[in-house]
Every structure is written in C-alpha cells, then in structure tokens.
Amino acid sequence: xxxxxxxxxxxxxxxxxxxxxxxxxxxxxxxxxxxxxxxxxxxxxxxxxxxxxxxxxxxxxxxxxxxxxxxxxxxxxxxxxxxxxxxxxxxxxxxxxxxxxxxxxxxxxxxxx
Amino acid sequence: xxxxxxxxxxxxxxxxxxxxxxxxxxxxxxxxxxxxxxxxxxxxxxxxxxxxxxxxxxxxxxxxxxxxxxxxxxxxxxxxxxxxxxxxxxxxxxxxxxxxxxxxxxxxxxx
Numbered sequence: 001x002x003x004x005x006x007x008x009x010x011x012x013x014x015x016x017x018x019x020x021x022x023x024x025x026x027x028x029x030x031x032x033x034x035x036x037x038x039x040x041x042x043x044x045x046x047x048x049x050x051x052x053x054x055x056x057x058x059x060x061x062x063x064x065x066x067x068x069x070x071x072x073x074x075x076x077x078x079x080x081x082x083x084x085x086x087x088x089x090x091x092x093x094x095x096x097x098x099x100x101x102x103x104x105x106x107x108x109x110x111x112x113x
Numbered sequence: 114x115x116x117x118x119x120x121x122x123x124x125x126x127x128x129x130x131x132x133x134x135x136x137x138x139x140x141x142x143x144x145x146x147x148x149x150x151x152x153x154x155x156x157x158x159x160x161x162x163x164x165x166x167x168x169x170x171x172x173x174x175x176x177x178x179x180x181x182x183x184x185x186x187x188x189x190x191x192x193x194x195x196x197x198x199x200x201x202x203x204x205x206x207x208x209x210x211x212x213x214x215x216x217x218x219x220x221x222x223x224x
Binding site: 004031033035041042043044045048055056058089091095098099101102103104105106107109 | 144145147149154155156157158159162200202204209210211212213214215216217
C-alpha cells in the first residue's frame with residue numbers, strides 16, 4: 001500500500017541553525033501539507049502546497065519557514081533559523097484531490113537545543 | 114476558540130468493555146469530518162471520513178457516526194491493540210483544505 005515517507009526520523013539542531021525536513025508524498029497525489037505537533041498538544045496545520053505554490057498557510061508559518069518541491073518526488077520544509085519553540089513532531093501529508101483524505105507520514109521529531 | 118473539542122480526554126477500558134468517544138465541532142460549514150488513530154511517536158493513521166449528518170462508517174470494532182454538531186466513535190468489545198489516541202479533525206466547506214484537529218481521546222484497553 002502506498003505511503004508517505006519522511007526523513008530523518010529524528011533531527012537534533014542548535015538554536016539558530018537551518019534545518020530541512022524531507023518528505024516523499026504518495027506518488028499520484030497532487031496536494032501536499034505540513035503539520036506539526038508540539039509534545040502533548042494537538043496537531044496544527046502549517047501549510048498546503050499545490051501546483052508548485054503555496055495554496056494556504058497558517059499564522060505559524062512565518063518568514064522563517066519555506067516549502068519546496070525540488071523534484072518530482074520530494075517535498076521539503078525548511079526552517080531558516082530554528083528557535084527552541086520549533087521543537088515538535090513535523091508531519092507531512094498528501095492527498096489526491098483538494099478535499100480528499102489526507103494521508104500522513106510517520107513524522108520527523110525536531111529537537112532544538 | 115477551538116473548532117474541535119474531544120471528550121473524554123483519557124479513557125481506560127477493560128477488554129470487551131464497549132464505549133464511545135465524542136467529537137464536538139464548530140464550523141461555518143462542514144465539508145468533512147475525519148477520524149484518525151495515532152500511536153505514540155507515530156503519524157496519524159486514517160480511519161474514516163464522514164460528510165453528512167446521519168452518515169455512519171464501520172471498520173472492525175470501530176463505528177463512526179455524524180450529526181450536525183458532533184461525531185461519535187464507538188468502540189465495540191475493544192482489545193488491547195485498540196489502545197491509541199483517536200484524533201478528530203474537520204475540514205470547512207469554504208475555500209481552504211486545512212484540517213483542524215482536536216486534542217484527541219487517549220484510550221487504554223486493559224487485558
């Protein structure tokens with residue numbers, strides 16, 4: 001069964017450093033998303049992406065964040081200068097249509113020291 | 114104001130003891146309501162999508178129902194492997210396709 005994959009599973013970084021989280025969405029899906037979950041809190045929407053551009057972003061997704069689809073299979077989330085409060089699980093998701101079910105990856109645990 | 118409120122936050126069940134989880138939502142127009150299962154340290158795993166009041170979906174020991182204000186996830190004769198956090202999320206009908214999640218119902222099934 002097709003699934004969303006994410007790398008790395010765990011990333012540790014120093015405050016102020018840049019990180020790139022990588023995702024491979026399900027191959028025939030057209031819509032891509034990033035969510036995050038701070039420990040013990042609810043899953044929060046960050047951004048959605050379609051046709052090589054951002055279709056929606058939340059108030060969390062400020063100028064420190066960016067997304068890219070560098071090739072036909074990968075979808076990345078970059079955090080330019082990490083802060084302590086960026087520590088969270090980051091989930092990538094994809095869907096076939098704009099309102100179809102979103103399938104989530106296993107997540108990347110980001111720890112900012 | 115939270116769009117999605119789930120109750121109870123945590124629930125301990127004896128194996129075989131059926132129960133229901135509640136998800137109350139507040140949206141201007143509902144496009145879909147989604148139930149996911151999340152195991153510790155893992156990503157949400159899709160269970161059901163419900164689109165209109167009165168709709169029901171079933172999968173093994175789980176059954177999801179939807180009204181105009183809330184959804185229920187019924188767990189019938191649970192087994193220890195049903196232990197997980199169950200997440201409810203809504204998608205609004207106007208414009209965007211983001212999912213708004215509740216905090217989840219943490220279920221522990223004791224053998």
